[in-house]
Amino acid sequence: MTEVPEHLRKRAEEAREKAAAKKAEDGGGAGESGNGGGEAAGKIPAHLLERSRAAKAARESGASEEGGATPATTGGAVATAVRPPAAAGPGGHTQRLLTVVKSGSIQDVKAKPVDKVHTWPHLLVIEFVAALAMTAFTLIFSIFVNAPLLEMANFNQTPNPSKAPWYFLGLQELLTMFHPMVAGVTIPGIGIFALILAPYIDKNPSTRPEDRKFAISLMTLHLMFWAVLVMIGSFFRGPGFNFILPWIDGLFFEL
């Protein structure tokens, strides 16, 4: 994952499209000329081709003279000429050309372009505004709604109903239906472990909702299960933890 600036990426894409269009245009002509050799000849400078041809000719004549005594030197195009080439380059230069690398063959980068933005200000501003909004919300809510403080704890006076904090009311609700061992340990234990193991059970690599119908339904069921239980425990349970209707019997719920 390399990061390529947006404008460079666009420029590269345009260039690539242009090149592709040009190739498509040239397609007919290339087909007539036929083999790849013709194409290569077009790209390699004439004097180099000339030199290579001369070298090959010299090597072959040498090989036929020595009668195959040194077969290693005939090992194809990779081997450089043993003797100084018959023809030096333009201006009398005698560098040897080891190989001709066609453009594109080594610049084939695997990385995909990623569109990125600066954390400052793009992300930090969002975070700051979110934090500010959250502070404002809690502050204003706290000004108008007071946290409950009932009478001092009294071991001799059990309030009716006695309820756990709201996030445990689902468990308390289960306690009315099952043996405490099942309601308080087995079911929540399975719930937590199923959550922890979710990524190891769910081997489906796709993250698209339409590919994950089963996983999404299962999770929704799971969440709904707890949400419904918590709501029943919170609002539909009155004195003696008996079933009530909040709009008739009132609310027995403290946060």
Added chain:
Amino acid sequence: MAKTIEDKRTSQRVSERLSGVGESIQGSQAWNSIFRPGSIFRKGYTDSPRNRSYVIMNSVLYHLHPVKVKRHAVKVSYTLCLGGLSFFLFILLTVTGIFLMFFYRPTAAQAWDDIYTLQTSVTFGLLVRNIHRWGAHLMVLTVFLHMARVFYHGAYKPPREFNWVIGVILLTLTLLLSFTGYLLPWDQLALWAVTVGTNMMGYMPVFGDQVRFVLLGGSEIGADTLLRWYVLHVLFFPFIIVIFMAIHFWRVRKDGGISGPL
């Protein structure tokens, strides 16, 4: 007439001198040693790509955020900021919690009175307690919603499996933090809610009774329970959850950055 001109001249001189003070502070070595190159507080900050990078790179924020994030990652509609808000609520709860600690003694005889006095006689006492309480409930909610969001986006899939596990642990720790704090006001609501909650612990197989005994400091809730839950609430669980949060945030970056499919 002459007086107003004189006034205008004076105010001009004052504002000139003030801006001079501002500039000399912003140009001082002390200021520049705190606000590193690129800082938006430093004199001569210009909004350039280089300075945008420096804002992160030359500050403690670099421990939390990379210099650049994917354009997709900053879409609020994708993450709804839920993870960040959970963390922010944790900070808010720590700050308000420290304030509350100044006025609270975790003994059966004094706890309730301390809360009552805090509400009636301490400046902003009631407000800060309210923020702490509602913030705690909100944090349970945001952590839960964050988990649901991550699940529905399939963001727990490789390579993020382990971070999901850390996340579930963080959810459990959040519940435990909230639950241990529930007892501290030592009123009827606290006592009996915790009684109901801890009765369930006794049903754990094999170690149930032992765990309950250790947590309650006895076989029933009493004065010792209050001290234990106080220490759990203000020291033990915050300590543990901070460690897990550090791992959680670190892995977010290691596993490909905030939000978005890989």
